[in-house]
Amino acid sequence: MGYREIDTDALPPQDRFDWWREAVEQGVAPTRISSEDPGAFGGRAAFATLGPAQLTTMAFSPLTSDRPAQLVRRSDPETFELTLILEGTMRVTQERSETLLHPGDFAMWTSSRPYSGHAMGNSRGGLSHAVILHLPHRLVPLPRTRIAELLARRMPAHSGMGRILAQYLRSVAEEAPGFDEPTAQRLGTTSIELATGFLAEQIGTQERLPAETRHHLLLAAIDTFINDNLADPGLDVGAIAARHHISVRLVHHLFRGRPETVSATIRHRRLERCRTALADPALRNLTVRAIAARWGFCDAAAFNRAFRTAYGVTPGKHRSAALGYRPLHGQPTAPARQVNDG
Structure with missing residues (x-):
């Protein structure tokens, strides 16, 4: 399974931000990252390949990330970036939508359109922390016009499929370094199914999901109910x-x-x-x-x-x-x- 970690702590302070920017741009869709205080920047990230999906965990100082149209034209992995905020606040803008996110919120944007994000850290002055599931467009069997309604929109993760998905992604992120290839493939498929179920719940299109996927989602909900x-x-x-x-x-x-x-x-x-x-x-x-x-x-x-x-x-x-x-x-x-x- 493909897995790598990066951490700025081992570098001199003056080199950390530039190194982070280059390393992160290799792991996700090309973006322009800037910081108001590069000399005080700190960050760490882990990238795990889960079959057709990728899971990224990041912790970082305040920064701004922009993906203008010219970068979209240059390279587009055609993915939805479904992001769970664990710590800190973040403002995300895509098309005509803008939302402010807090810990426990999901938001999503697509690599195929320009977007902008601004991470503001947390109230204690610590790092922002997020988990990002990169979903290939072709594997999300929902109407594109309806999915567009969800871009740059706050989606709380405290109940329903949001809670189930959030718990699952946290668990996968913690255990990812030890996965073998078959396990990573299986968990990637499950991640896509749960994410699709969550998005379908948000736009009321659960009936569009394949029967097998609906059964898997129902079983996940039952598991959570049993544990609770x-x-x-x-x-x-x-x-x-x-x-x-x-x-x-x-x-x-x-x-x-x-x-x-x-x-x-x-x-x-x-x-x-x-x-x-x-x-x-x-x-x-x-x-x-x-x-x-x-x-x-x-x-x-x-x-x-x-x-x-x-x-x-x-x-x-x-x-x-x-x-x-x-x-x-x-x-x-x-x-x-x-x-x-x-």
Whole structure:
């Protein structure tokens, strides 16, 4: 898989901005980058090739990026640049649209038209931070006239497909250095499907998506719903079906290609949360039963059996091994056993 990182920290301050500008222009569509204070500039970036897509993560000092018509004519990768702002604020302009972005917002522009962006940093004086998914035009099966409505428009990522896509891109960006080629290809395909679903949701054209893509998006939404509701003892296939307005049969059908059933998936994720919590020193004041209940296990005996079946050890022994039998602060240790010499 193609992956590279760049960082200005290893360079003398006077060389950092020029080096960054040249390096970034090689990784994305040609642009003109400027800074009001090149001597104080700092930045880092990572470029990951995910099959037909590319994912870029960037952190940088305040700057302005322009792509005028002459650069568009010179070279055009014909991509949509779908950008998630993680830190800082940014103003983006394309055609007659302009928007101001804050952390947790998506925005998109196309490499085929002139655009301008101005990153203003964050309120603490730190670097702006963004994740950019470069989507080939030909792989987004939505009407171009409708997609044009989304260019340089703020799209919040706090709910629906936006939230799902944002979580997914953050995860992929963190794990990207370790991907092999087949994994990168698979994740690239999924990234395009989720991004397409998000854009379709924004313009109300979900029905234009292929049936397979709609099923994948529905499964992604179900996964998020399960993770968000693991603490609810009532979480089951019926609750999932009701929340997504589908039949129980369809829920089972969606999971048919997975190694675990719906019920097994819920149980496994709950057990993983419990295992992590039992090993957390900050939660040592909670009983095993309380931790089990926190993650949806109402029957302590059933939880103990499920935990032992999954991990080969009881919850109590797992906790003792993870915490090294260390007592709570201020709690006396067990008295030493007396030995009879006589």
